[in-house]
Amino acid sequence: MEIKTDDYRIWHDPDSATVYMQGLLRLDGMEKYQSIMDVLLSVVDQLPSLTIDLRELEFLNSSGISMLSMFVVKVRDRGDVNLIFKGSDKVLWQTKSLKNLQRLMPSLVLQYE
């Protein structure tokens, strides 16, 4: 499962139970993130544990942050998924905004590399 454009690439690696998000994401409003949301939801539907690797996601606009928060709340409400966000402490938006998603779901694991 993969979404690829000139600006970003999102794909699922079943072996590591990881969804990778890379590049620049600044889509025009939350509804434009639906296809990405669909990938995340269909992957997490089959798994007890999921890692989202954001280390190479250099830019995410606030609509994208909204989409991630929506995903986090859906996973939180399911109650039986271990969710891990892998971030980079060299990407400013990740150091600024990811911690708020953890506040939505305290069991969310944030790993910075």
Added chain:
Amino acid sequence: MTQTSPVQTYGAFSDPIPASEEYLTLNFSPNSAPRKQRWGNYGLSADFLGDYFAAFFPGDAVPHSKINQRDTVKAAVSYIANELLENAVKYNEDSSRLPISISLHLYEQQIIFHVTNYTNQTLAAKYQQFIQEVLSADLDAYYMQQLEKTAMGNGGSSLGILTMMNDYAARFGWKFQSLEKPINTARVDVLAYLDI
């Protein structure tokens, strides 16, 4: 075009903006091309502003961060300029045929962003209501409340301003001016102050 009262300001609105040695303005012409075609240009412009202003800073280390000062300025300017432009475009009244503009002013320890767009009175009133709410609330609590609301699918697009305020510690000032012509139009000036 004649500007008439009432003028309403909120937050920290410096009028006029203090003189700065370095500044840059981009004007976006009113355009009939579909928003989808234009959207990518706003992101490119925000990245350009980030690169342009980062060049004034050395690559000095920033305490408690693995990102040096130049890269921090670049990323913060790019994020804030992009969010401000996205908001200006989303709430612009395209039929006014008036341009959206963004200016950045550089000072020793601060960058001021100034964005102007034109909207209709209904959207202007909604925006002012949101501003009054955010200015009277505890920012951190209000932000988490809005994030939860957005996550449940009930949020507006107010999260952009809240991320700039809460995550980047940007301070804001707003000015709303009703115009005589075109009718039902308000000019919106937004100032965002980023300490560097």
